[in-house]
Amino acid sequence: MTMSEAIVNGSKCSVKLVGEKLVIEENSHVKSSASSKREIEVKHILSVQYTCDKCPCVRLNHVAIHTNKRLRVQQLDIRSDEHTCKTLEEKIANLLNDLPRPRRLLVFINPKSGHRKSVKIYRTKVRPLFKLAGIYTEIVETTRVGQPIDLLAKYDLSLIHGIVSIGGDGMFSECVNGLLRRLQADSKVDADDANADITPSNIPIGIIPTGSGNYLMNYIHGTKDVETATLKIILGDHHMSNVVSLHEGQRLTRYASLLVEFGLIGDMMHDCEKFRWMGPCRYSVIPMKSLAKRKVVDVKLEYLPEDAKAVSSPPRRRAYSRQKSLPASQIGDIPRSRLFSNPEGSVGKKINGWKQMEGSVYGVDSYVVTQREKQGALVPRFADDALTVWMTDKCGLSDHVEQLSRLQNAKSGFLNFDFVRKVRTTRYRVKLSSAAATLDSDGKRHLKKKFYINADGEAIKLDTPEFEVKLHHEAMPIYGKIDGLP
Structure with missing residues (x-):
């Protein structure tokens, strides 16, 4: 599209559609150190509409960076002759229809x-x-x-x-x-x-x-x-x-896309659920009470190391048909432990390709969205090749609070404590000791006490003395661009 003269938000400008960018240059004979050239990518335009009230106009609504990683919609009115406006509106509309957006x-x-x-x-x-x-x-x-x-x-x-x-x-x-x-x-x-x-x-x-x-x-x-x-x-x-799948007693308990935490954090989440009437402030008050009465649990952790070679079938994706667009008339709403048997880095005991660690711990935790350190902060990694699982051993209360505070505030070094043991794995099992369970008449083991798993903010009561977590790589698409804006 050739350069055309237009009035853009009250200023005389030259407007040109170059590829998939709308280039706007202000016509001014006054030299300025500030650039008078503006470019808007078509992929950031939400809507385009031709109107002719007092004079022909193309109205654009586009996404722009506001402040502090926030986005807002800005409106742009381009006024010119009828042919220029209609041509510009048609070309932009065609480009928008070809974008892979949800309709x-x-x-x-x-x-x-x-x-x-x-x-x-x-x-x-x-x-x-x-x-x-x-x-x-x-x-x-x-x-x-x-x-x-x-x-x-x-x-x-x-x-x-x-x-x-x-x-x-x-x-x-x-x-x-x-x-x-x-x-x-x-x-x-x-x-x-x-x-x-x-x-x-x-x-x-x-x-x-x-x-x-x-x-x-x-x-x-x-x-x-x-x-x-x-x-x-x-x-x-x-x-x-x-995502990870959480299994208990030969059945799927839940898929989790953020975290799986057993022990202290699971208890915290359960305690918070009892005080939902407090609203969001319960997450600041209740955990301190739970932390004050923390208890250790004897567990055995069995895990497949990150570099373990496993034979698996390729991921299967099911294709669903898509409508590219809908008629305008259809747009709207329808209401409807330090006691671990082997420290990090040691070979460990192999059990059919699995390794194991055991001890008395406050918890066994893993984040599905892993954290990598960058300039003193933690940066999320959504498609990591493995899970980082850490076990928190007996420690002083003040040290434990410091460690949890680092984690809560996304500060680096939250795993760099001598009472924390970590492994990288694609699959792991947590088994409670026999002292924590009892046998029923059918020979099945049941827990004597209540234990909870925090899976994505949901407190799940553990019914059996063993659960398993498996990583599924890149299993869920989530709207949102990770690097850069918009």
Whole structure:
């Protein structure tokens, strides 16, 4: 497209579409040290509309960096002759139609998340942006735990391009579980088999943070800003993230995409759940009480080392048909221990390719989104080749608080304590000692005390004295670009 004269937001400019960039240069004879040239990438434009009120105009709404990693929508009016405006609008519209953006989304809203403002936030901040971008949304306002899992078990996935979770980490986890369980059923994969390689998803999930923690959201975007999260979904960029499957007693308990923590942190999460009426502040008060009554557990950790060679079938992806766009008339909403037997780096005891460690520990923890150190801070890594599993041995309370504070505040060195043992693994089992269990009449072992696992913010009561965690590499696409903005 050749350079054309136009009035852009009140200033005389030359406008030209170069490839997939809109180049705007201000016509001024006054020399300035500041650049008068502006470039807008088409992929950052949300909508384009030709209007002719007082004079022909092309109105653009595009995404721009605001402050502190936050994004906002800016409006641009380009006024010129009718032919220039219509040609510009048509060319930009054609480019937008070819972008791999979501056109239809299934949206789950948890009205009880955080400060119970999820519905209001959706109506005032999220829905207007979806409508501006011409995205059709089907809304499900949840009324009970597990509803996304049940709905996704039967939903026609060919009708959607993506799923959106509006709530906290728990709501996102339910969407992940519902989608992955459905895909395994469709692919005839036995999800209860800890040896099975799962079928990855090719349907991205987006997160709009309205919960208490929103840790995953902060990992992805570096901010918990609702508008930024919404715009990232609209732009359609996504990254592949790992998940793990948690197995207990020959059955799948849950898929987790953020963390799996047993022992002290599991107890903390369970204690926090009993005080949901306190809102988000419970995460600052209750953990200190749990920490004061911390207890050690005798465990045996069996794990496959990171470099272990395992024979597995290649990942299977199921292709779902997609609609590229929808008629404008359809755009809208449908409400609906130091005592470890071998220190880190030692060979360890081999059991059919597995190694083992044991001791009296406060917990056995692993993050699905691993952390790498960079300039004194921790940077998330969503598709790491292995899990870092660490075991916290007996230690002084002040040292333990320091270690947990580093972890909570994403500071480097949270594993560099002499009471912490870590291994890199793709699969591990935690077995409680025989002293912690009793035999029933059928010969099955049952726990004498209550133990909890924190899986993505959900406190899961352990029913048997053994559980297993397996890494599934790049199994879930998540909306949001990791490096760079937008």
